[in-house]
Amino acid sequence: MVPAHTLSWIVFLPLGGALVILCLAPQRREAIKTVALCTAALPVVQAVLMVFRFDPGETAFQFVEHYTWAPVLGFEYFVGVDGLSLPLVVLATLVSFLALLTAWSVESGAKGFFALALILETGVLGVFCALDTALLWVFWELVLTATFFLVSLWGGEEGRRAGRQFLILTQTGALAILLALLALRQHVADPLDGGPTFNLILQLDQANHDQWLSGTGVRHWIFAALVFGCGVLIPIYPLHVWQPRLHRSSPVAVPLLVAALVAKLGFYGILRIAWPVLPDAAAWARPVLMTLGGIAAIHGGLGALGRRDLAVILGYGSFSLLGLALIGLGSFTLSGVQGAGLLLVTHGLVYAMLFAAAGGLYDRKGNLDLERWCGLYKRAPVLGALFTLALLAAWGLPGLAIYPGAALTLAGALVRHPLAALAGAVGLLLAAAWTSRVILKVCLGEPSADLDDLPATRGRELGALVPLALLVLLLGLYPRLLADLTSTTLAGLVRVVGG
Amino acid sequence: MTVGPGQTLDVPVVTFAAWRPELVLAATLVLGLLAGARARRHVQFAVVAGLVVAAVLAAIDQDGGGPAGRPSHPLGAHFVVDGPAALARLALTALAALVAGVLPRGQHRSATMLVAATLGLVWLTEATTAAAVLLAVGTAVVGGSMSAWFAASGGQRRAVRRWHLTAALGFAVLAYGLALWSGLAGTLEFGEAAANLAARPSLPPLALPLVLSCLGVGLVLSLLGEPGRFQDGDLEVVPAALTGWLTVAPLVGLVVLVHRLVPATDSAAPAVSDFMGALAAVLVIGGFLAAAVQSRLQRRLAWAAAGQVGLALLGHAAASSGGGLAISMRCVLTFAPAQLGAVLLSGAIAGPGHVGLRRGALPVLLAGFLVSLAAVPPLAGWRPRFELLQALVAGDRYLLGGVAAAGTLFGCVVYLRPLVGLWRGHAEPPPLDEAAPAAPAGAGSLAVTSLVAAALFAIVLAWGAGLLRPGWYLD
Numbered sequence: 001m002v003p004a005h006t007l008s009w010i011v012f013l014p015l016g017g018a019l020v021i022l023c024l025a026p027q028r029r030e031a032i033k034t035v036a037l038c039t040a041a042l043p044v045v046q047a048v049l050m051v052f053r054f055d056p057g058e059t060a061f062q063f064v065e066h067y068t069w070a071p072v073l074g075f076e077y078f079v080g081v082d083g084l085s086l087p088l089v090v091l092a093t094l095v096s097f098l099a100l101l102t103a104w105s106v107e108s109g110a111k112g113f114f115a116l117a118l119i120l121e122t123g124v125l126g127v128f129c130a131l132d133t134a135l136l137w138v139f140w141e142l143v144l145t146a147t148f149f150l151v152s153l154w155g156g157e158e159g160r161r162a163g164r165q166f167l168i169l170t171q172t173g174a175l176a177i178l179l180a181l182l183a184l185r186q187h188v189a190d191p192l193d194g195g196p197t198f199n200l201i202l203q204l205d206q207a208n209h210d211q212w213l214s215g216t217g218v219r220h221w222i223f224a225a226l227v228f229g230c231g232v233l234i235p236i237y238p239l240h241v242w243q244p245r246l247h248r249s250s251p252v253a254v255p256l257l258v259a260a261l262v263a264k265l266g267f268y269g270i271l272r273i274a275w276p277v278l279p280d281a282a283a284w285a286r287p288v289l290m291t292l293g294g295i296a297a298i299h300g301g302l303g304a305l306g307r308r309d310l311a312v313i314l315g316y317g318s319f320s321l322l323g324l325a326l327i328g329l330g331s332f333t334l335s336g337v338q339g340a341g342l343l344l345v346t347h348g349l350v351y352a353m354l355f356a357a358a359g360g361l362y363d364r365k366g367n368l369d370l371e372r373w374c375g376l377y378k379r380a381p382v383l384g385a386l387f388t389l390a391l392l393a394a395w396g397l398p399g400l401a402i403y404p405g406a407a408l409t410l411a412g413a414l415v416r417h418p419l420a421a422l423a424g425a426v427g428l429l430l431a432a433a434w435t436s437r438v439i440l441k442v443c444l445g446e447p448s449a450d451l452d453d454l455p456a457t458r459g460r461e462l463g464a465l466v467p468l469a470l471l472v473l474l475l476g477l478y479p480r481l482l483a484d485l486t487s488t489t490l491a492g493l494v495r496v497v498g499g
Numbered sequence: 500m501t502v503g504p505g506q507t508l509d510v511p512v513v514t515f516a517a518w519r520p521e522l523v524l525a526a527t528l529v530l531g532l533l534a535g536a537r538a539r540r541h542v543q544f545a546v547v548a549g550l551v552v553a554a555v556l557a558a559i560d561q562d563g564g565g566p567a568g569r570p571s572h573p574l575g576a577h578f579v580v581d582g583p584a585a586l587a588r589l590a591l592t593a594l595a596a597l598v599a600g601v602l603p604r605g606q607h608r609s610a611t612m613l614v615a616a617t618l619g620l621v622w623l624t625e626a627t628t629a630a631a632v633l634l635a636v637g638t639a640v641v642g643g644s645m646s647a648w649f650a651a652s653g654g655q656r657r658a659v660r661r662w663h664l665t666a667a668l669g670f671a672v673l674a675y676g677l678a679l680w681s682g683l684a685g686t687l688e689f690g691e692a693a694a695n696l697a698a699r700p701s702l703p704p705l706a707l708p709l710v711l712s713c714l715g716v717g718l719v720l721s722l723l724g725e726p727g728r729f730q731d732g733d734l735e736v737v738p739a740a741l742t743g744w745l746t747v748a749p750l751v752g753l754v755v756l757v758h759r760l761v762p763a764t765d766s767a768a769p770a771v772s773d774f775m776g777a778l779a780a781v782l783v784i785g786g787f788l789a790a791a792v793q794s795r796l797q798r799r800l801a802w803a804a805a806g807q808v809g810l811a812l813l814g815h816a817a818a819s820s821g822g823g824l825a826i827s828m829r830c831v832l833t834f835a836p837a838q839l840g841a842v843l844l845s846g847a848i849a850g851p852g853h854v855g856l857r858r859g860a861l862p863v864l865l866a867g868f869l870v871s872l873a874a875v876p877p878l879a880g881w882r883p884r885f886e887l888l889q890a891l892v893a894g895d896r897y898l899l900g901g902v903a904a905a906g907t908l909f910g911c912v913v914y915l916r917p918l919v920g921l922w923r924g925h926a927e928p929p930p931l932d933e934a935a936p937a938a939p940a941g942a943g944s945l946a947v948t949s950l951v952a953a954a955l956f957a958i959v960l961a962w963g964a965g966l967l968r969p970g971w972y973l974d
Contacts, residue, residue, distance in 0.1 A: 022863060070965045073885060112922065134885070138876040145875050145915070152919040160919060164912075171911045175904040178885075182892040196893075 006050055007063050007079045010043040010093065011125045018118040026111045036100050036114035040121065043093040054086055056485050059492055061131060061201070069135075074185065074198055078132040083489030084271060085128045087345045087482060088264055092128060095260045095352045096121040101464040102359045103253035106154070113154060117257065120146035124261045128268060133181045134198040140177070140265065144170045147262060150254045151246050158249035165242040169232050177229030177269070180222045184277065187213035203277050223281035226274040227289075234266035234322055237295045244303070247315035252359030255311055259318040259355060260348040267325065267344055271493065279497040283332070290330035290413070294423030296323025301430025305437065310358050310368035317394055317434060318351050321402070324424045328409030334494050336412020341486045342405030346475055350393045350401055353468040357387040360461045361442075370438065375447030382457040384443045386465045391435040393472050396428045401472040404479035518580070519560070520588055523553040524618045531611025543607035546614060550596035557589040577631035578622060583828060587624035587755045590832055591617050591748055594839060597955070598744040601843065601947050608649040609741065616642030616748070623752035628687045629677040632756065636673060639752065640666045640721050643745055650737040659737070669720025676713025683710060689759055711774045714760070718753055719782075719808070739846020740948075742797060743839040746804040751835065754811050754827045776816040780902045782809030787909035796845040796917050800838060803872070803913050807834050810906050813899055814887050826890055829883040833962055834872065837880060840955040841868035847948050864952050866918050871959045873914035874907055879962035
């Protein structure tokens, strides 16, 4: 049974867990980790229960909660989910739980780490559920701040620089988004009282837009500000500069959360606000988005091929795959957008699995240098097999989770922009190349002498990797499970932008 | 006033009820001055008690009699208590009570002069004439200077002297500015000035910018002086609480005074608005940039306070004088507890004798204050910043919106980076079964500081979550 205020419970349980952790003594590391894991596990259960209660054929938002919060500022506590946000909510709860499991080995500053990770989860979930744009921005800021501290405090000297870069870029983006949201609010009238509103559902109705907002130039500027702010997080080329440094410097749980969840916020922002509120501006920016997606697909693939650090390679691989999703998004075709929607979720699962496995490697030897790893199969066969499965999925192998989304995306893009489709295909070929390289280097071959004492796969590693592997297989073999949830909402979005 | 059956006497009557906080402050000041020669602990206690009583009375008289205020003042028509003044009075007396409460023992002279400074700033928020402004600023400057002077030990007063000079220079510039303004408007009273200025066919070309520059520079220099002034190298010259108060309290007075001055120059509204915008932009960019290069947290906070003044002034430039005032007041009011808390705790955590307090609740509170100052949700600072940006966008002041956005970005860097420095390394906590170390020297004062910080944090949290709303009657 799903309790009342389901979404609020899901969003704020992790925050409650963070507050409990802050009250615990730092020496009680086991208690801290247990509290973190429990408060991250409960939202997973609730989110899965919510899926069964969700009506995929319904176009309206479901599980809605709507209260007055700060009337002077025009804020409302307004949350709900539809076919676009529900899979992302499930993904966020699941990935956060698994990230905390992966971070079990974090001992130094465990209290702060787990509290911040839970705050980050609340922020991500809040963004996915918010239907008031100001509320969405508040959660957005929460995510950025928590991520900044996670990167800066647990990332060594390099992490400090990465954190500074992340802070400046993402806060600039967040301010651009805020100014855009304020401009939107000012020029969208609530039909009931004629006053300005942050209510997203009212903003979606073009009839509520005033004359100023109907001006083409204005809409383009607002759209550009929104895409800039969201693009920093995706990240889109050339705003990705913070990403490699972050992946190189942070404990693996941080890149896991960033790649699997934080990056999704950028896409979600575009799909939830920029696209449907300003569809004509989206049509205007379509070629730019597809071009940037194509560049990211190729640049990410090449970047992954040329690196030695496994975390950086995975970061570039993630960047490349999200470029492909951007191509699908920019195609404005039903198959392209549905492919992008599938990719958002499956990318999160596959890269969570990859980073979790990489975390296992790091725990064993304290490095992720490709040249120093060899013969994982022989020393830790289960971990090696699961890692290979995730790499094959990242490659886009049929039967695994990425394939359906990638194939649909390419099909959709080919209709509108063959060159972008070609760039996406090249990105997939490069993915095949870098994943093969990693498999050959890390998993196969004879293990070197310093890997003789490599511990076997641990229970908590299996706890993190096996559910993900099952989902990767399930969504690869039966993608309708996910597509059925998202299709109605995404079809509505495509109709709005005239695709 | 009823004098008999069916008879009323229609004359203004001085009712002391509305002026109780000032009367209590004045009585406390006199008491402190009389007892000043003797270093007795109970004198300091009495001063703190007087400030607490004044704060309670100010809280009771919260709306200040509405927008019109109460014109009948014991000192004549030079002062008025209206809504903003009543709010500022509460903030100033409450802050002073908190600061005097955490001053180390033996600082009764410093606490007494703090009362004088508070009285001066309260007058500043109530001033309706140029003469009253001079009296108020003079009292505040002398009170603040002497408070810092008494708090500093003999060998470390060089930094205080430097600030005295800056404040004196600012006071002189302000005096000249007020004289020029009175000449231009033909009156000392702000109320008449607007009408007089409107009656003039035209103003000399550079007159208004010159006057406004004098007023702005004079006020900023005399009330804020050189930010980060009370550190001599790595040495903390005066207690952190006093430094915190000196970076916070003048802003409250400044913002309310600006609110009173702006309508007085109503006929030149666009020029004034442009001037305010330019001054605010300089303060925002300059203050935060200067703060970013400071390595000591207290100096960083002090310089960043100048940036916060700029953001508060942007509120005036953003909207009509009423709405602008509400935003500015809320900027300052949410800034005040966070800044005071951050300065207090930076002294407690990094100050001599307290090395090793990185663990525990204090750093968490410090983080909360800094996050609030950086205007990151969900703590108090983000709400007025949001309102400010909203007002700027609504008024199509996109350039100033850009300045506010840049200030917010710089603020994030300025306030959040020290936290990384504070927590990096994750000092290992001692095992739980290890015997607790003996209480360090000054543990009592640290406990008081912690309590005050917790109270301030509760305010910051409640404002951030929307449970309380400061100055509701200004909307």
